[in-house]
Amino acid sequence: MMEQLAVRGGAPVWREGWPAWPQPGAAADRLAAVARGDRWAVSGNWTGCQTVDAELGEAFAAFVGARYCLPVDHGSSALLAGLHALGVAPGDEVIVPGLTWVACASVVARAGAVPVLVDIDPRTMCMDPDAVEAAITPATAAILVVHLYSAMADMDALGAIAARHGLPIIEDAAQAYGAAWRGAGAGSLGAIGAFSAQQGKVLTSGEGGLFVTSDPVLRDRVEMLRGDGRRYPSETPPLGAPGLVEHSVVQGWNMHLSEFQAALLLEGLQHLPEQNLRRGAAAAVLDKSLAGDDLDPIEPHPANDVRSFYHYAIRLRGALARHPVDVVCQALSAELGYWIHPPYPPLNAHPLFDPRRLPGGTGGPDPRRFDLPVAHHEVGRTVLLHHPMLLGDEDHLAAIVAAFDKVRRLAARLPA
Ligand SMILES: *Cc1c(COP(=O)(O)O)cnc(C)c1O
Numbered sequence: 001m002m003e004q005l006a007v008r009g010g011a012p013v014w015r016e017g018w019p020a021w022p023q024p025g026a027a028a029d030r031l032a033a034v035a036r037g038d039r040w041a042v043s044g045n046w047t048g049c050q051t052v053d054a055e056l057g058e059a060f061a062a063f064v065g066a067r068y069c070l071p072v073d074h075g076s077s078a079l080l081a082g083l084h085a086l087g088v089a090p091g092d093e094v095i096v097p098g099l100t101w102v103a104c105a106s107v108v109a110r111a112g113a114v115p116v117l118v119d120i121d122p123r124t125m126c127m128d129p130d131a132v133e134a135a136i137t138p139a140t141a142a143i144l145v146v147h148l149y150s151a152m153a154d155m156d157a158l159g160a161i162a163a164r165h166g167l168p169i170i171e172d173a174a175q176a177y178g179a180a181w182r183g184a185g186a187g188s189l190g191a192i193g194a195f196s197a198q199q200g201k202v203l204t205s206g207e208g209g210l211f212v213t214s215d216p217v218l219r220d221r222v223e224m225l226r227g228d229g230r231r232y233p234s235e236t237p238p239l240g241a242p243g244l245v246e247h248s249v250v251q252g253w254n255m256h257l258s259e260f261q262a263a264l265l266l267e268g269l270q271h272l273p274e275q276n277l278r279r280g281a282a283a284a285v286l287d288k289s290l291a292g293d294d295l296d297p298i299e300p301h302p303a304n305d306v307r308s309f310y311h312y313a314i315r316l317r318g319a320l321a322r323h324p325v326d327v328v329c330q331a332l333s334a335e336l337g338y339w340i341h342p343p344y345p346p347l348n349a350h351p352l353f354d355p356r357r358l359p360g361g362t363g364g365p366d367p368r369r370f371d372l373p374v375a376h377h378e379v380g381r382t383v384l385l386h387h388p389m390l391l392g393d394e395d396h397l398a399a400i401v402a403a404f405d406k407v408r409r410l411a412a413r414l415p416a
Contacts, residue, residue, distance in 0.1 A: 003410065005335070005407065007330055012334060012335050013402045013403045014396075018388055021386075022199060031263055034259045040260065043243055046241050048239055053071050053257060055266060056269075069210055070222055071262055072211050075174045075194055075209040078212075088108075089111065091113070092113040093115075093116045095136070096144045099125060099347070099378070100172070106353075124151035127145060129161055142167055150310065151298050154301050171187055171189055192211070192212070201310065205257065205268070206264070211226075227244055230247065231244060286390075286397065290314055298314075312389070314383050319411055322411075325379075336389075342383065
């Protein structure tokens with residue numbers, strides 16, 4: 001019988017399923033311990049022992065290699081609190097990569113500033129330092145760097161540009177837990193690092209976020225921002241007294257993570273290094289097996305000495321690139337029984353972030369400043385595999401390679 005693509009009714013390459021995500025580990029025990037205690041929130045009354053929030057903050061700062069970490073309710077909150085702490089305000093511009101999750105642009109708009117979208121480096125799919133340099137104006141207040149999928153942005157070049165112009169870097173490391181640049185952890189290289197702990201991320205409490213900095217002034221501001229102006233007392237309070245004290249220096253709002261979520265993240269953090277190693281080894285196998293005439297892997301910068309895989313990205317070329325990337329993704333999904341998809345479109349194509357609709361004085365900024373040809377080209381040929389696929393065994397990896405191989409051989413039969 002003639003071999004047929006699964007998307008056209010043929011037998012799929014793989015039917016055995018994929019590793020689950022999230023993986024709870026011993027989360028149930030930790031959650032039960034919080035449930036039995038008298039304090040479910042950071043703002044609950046003092047019980048005589050440290051909050052899980054504080055314990056998590058110390059452990060995560062050590063993981064990243066930064067001095068401080070404050071857990072918050074979402075990755076977006078870590079970014080927005082960071083912008084507020086840096087004093088970003090209406091009239092300012094913040095440079096953001098044109099290819100990233102929408103939150104990176106919407107937090108800038110929430111701070112009242114204009115997100116200025118810049119193009120990417122096709123090797124890493126992260127923001128192109130030359131494009132950043134060209135986008136700087138007297139209104140630029142910060143550079144929001146995103147490490148996307150599995151590669152870090154060029155922190156040598158971006159750091160030099162930021163220093164030359166006296167601009168702070170906010171590092172969005174939501175997708176780069178445990179990655180390193182010349183040995184320094186992603187999230188520790190800018191003035192501020194921000195991580196998301198939403199369900200799909202490699203460290204998760206369902207929803208959640210982590211703000212990181214080594215600057216005590218920024219740390220103190222964000223502690224008050226996340227607590228409606230309150231923060232932990234400097235001296236141990238009497239038993240049963242409020243766990244936080246008023247400072248009334250900055251307004252903020254309630255961005256606290258609950259003690260349950262902090263417990264989930266502490267558990268996840270125990271497993272993250274080992275899971276990162278497994279994903280890294282799997283990605284190396286895929287790079288070696290898939291790279292060839294029709295597929296281009298990501299080319300990380302040599303200084304990005306440790307990679308962390310949120311998505312394994314690979315780009316179509318040659319015969320495969322003649323089909324729309326969605327069609328190739330649907331064919332791969334059908335072969336493997338897992339949702340495989342292209343990236344989100346670049347933000348200048350997003351109805352909410354179309355530069356013509358952004359704030360910014362008379363008629364908004366000139367849309368020609370927002371051309372993103374490289375991002376559009378790369379998105380049109382990029383296939384993303386979500387990180388749980390990299391937690392399988394050799395058979396799972398062999399199935400991925402076989403699926404690409406089958407779709408490539410039978411590409412002529414893909415739906416138009
Ligand atoms: C997930 C993600 C965010 C947003 O985090 P939330 O926790 O959903 O607010 C921001 N930036 C990047 C790059 C992300 O992947």
